[in-house]
Amino acid sequence: MSIIDNINKAFDHRVRLGIMSVLVVNEYADFRKLKELLDVTDGNLASHARALEQAGYITVQKQFIGRKPNTRYMATTQGKNAFQDHIDALEALIRKNT
């Protein structure tokens, strides 16, 4: 049992922390909104979002709004639960020293 065992590799990057932090308190967030909030490149956001999607933690919805394509992300229940466990593990590790 290592002191970092409960830290979830799928969330172990600040962009992924940022994506999940937004999606667990919002019904959804558009690609552009997340990009703006996190101040990351399209490619960077897309690759981290894809990893979270493959882990089953978020879903992606693609649609047209008027003539414009729109990409929308939502956290899954599994994602919200796993993220809460991850936060608890981070806080347990951090609390050890504050």
Next chain:
Amino acid sequence: MSIIDNINKAFDHRVRLGIMSVLVVNEYADFRKLKELLDVTDGNLASHARALEQAGYITVQKQFIGRKPNTRYMATTQGKNAFQDHIDALEALIRKNT
């Protein structure tokens, strides 16, 4: 200003979180002790420790104890302060959603 701006890239990996969490509450930790606590390979620990050393956040002391070589890590004041800022940033991001 992005919501993840204050998260320090140098600490943005669970092994580095683990190393710093141990070193900010202990005067020092030996390579073997850290390896045991974090349950990581020699190479993995050494590469993350080197990155923290290059960032000026930890120092490394190499000595012989009896006939045996010993590697000892200590957090620098700069490292302790930067890590506290990192933790504050993580908690600010996380608190946004708990």
